[in-house]
Amino acid sequence: MDGAHDMGGVAGFGPVRPEPNEPVFHAEWERRAFAVTLAMAKPGGWNIDMSRFAREDRPPADYLSRSYYQIWLVGLERLMLERELLRPGEIEAGKVLRTPAPISGSLAAADVDAMLRRGGPTERETTTPARFKIGDRVRAKDIHPTTHTRLPQYVRGHVGVIELLHGCHVFPDTNAMGQGENPHWLYTVTFDGKDLWPDAADQRSRISVDAWEPYLEPADAA
């Protein structure tokens, strides 16, 4: 979706202000919000693309007015409400209001390390040959899906060059919507900064995105 989360090239946000000796968390609630979010993935059964969509699918002013972990929280609440793992009014009441929905399992303290070490690899077996090869010129399609996508707006319609092939990876656009992993070839596509930002040609920059095959078309197609 073309939401506020898609920030590449948006003007007006001002300078970056690094924080010296920054702590990992800035408040106790951030620690707990972070950990609850990671721990709920197992009983919740959602995937990372569903989590990202739940965070970004918000009115732009709302997205921009929240801090990072506040966005995580509203995303988590939405995922739980959708699955009736949380009921409306329960947080306000501060207690369980209805018989809890059954879950298939929760995360035990003893299993945390193994869960983190396992991670969530997204590479899948290849079943089709790659359409593009390193060095090919490709155009990022000018698509505007209203659902989840990982093709940023700032490259859409622009021509880049295939720099790396990463094998086939889970396709977020369908995975976020519960429509399956639908693995596709994943490429690093590199763009010339002069093309993306003609008014900033003195940057001498090249910028890449990682793009799944359905996001791309041959640059020289008729």
Add this chain to the structure above:
Amino acid sequence: MQPLDTVAPSGLSSAIMSNHHHDDHHHGHHHDHDHSELSETELRVRALETILTQKGYVDPAALDVLIETYETKVGPRNGAQVVAKAWTDPAYRQRLLADGSAAIAELDYVGRQGEHIVVVENTPSRHNMVVCTLCSCYPWPVLGLPPVWYKSAPYRSRAVSDPRGVLHDFGFELSPETEIRVWDSTAEIRYLVLPMRPAGTDGWSAERLADLVTRDSMIGTGLPKQPHEVA
């Protein structure tokens, strides 16, 4: 307690729009209640954890382990070991550039948000910088959790359109001769920058070199420390 969804914007000092992070959100905002926005959020998180614990969905002890892991075990010290080894072991450097995840796993840094790591090497003619314009993708096993500025709108917006300006914000002027190469982590590939080894470190051990490797030098928004900066 208000539902989080209806809480008024909690002020630029905490929003993702900026990269400030203060606990005091009272400035310039009208409130018709006594609680700061922070305490609203804090109460909400406490209620959420209580409810989910009562339902048997989360185990508070597991939450403690998750927090402890990322506060004390997983952080940029890990990445510094990788970089220092690459600086002192040419065969390792080659393996690292050929297959980042596999070479990093040799040091037992594996798992969540580092399943597919690509290492990109700085040279005199090319400087690499990593961003996630869409959210906050970051190589957790080697760098830990990302800093606030990395997740903030100023960095996510300008890293791709004005990377030299971003480096300037970090007090870092890149030579006009050097190309800047920005990697936007839009998929599950995670990028780690291999900075150039500082001059004047001939004969240093990997252990000593690791003290020169800063977090920002592995994101590409900074350089390693110089020998005179460490005791």
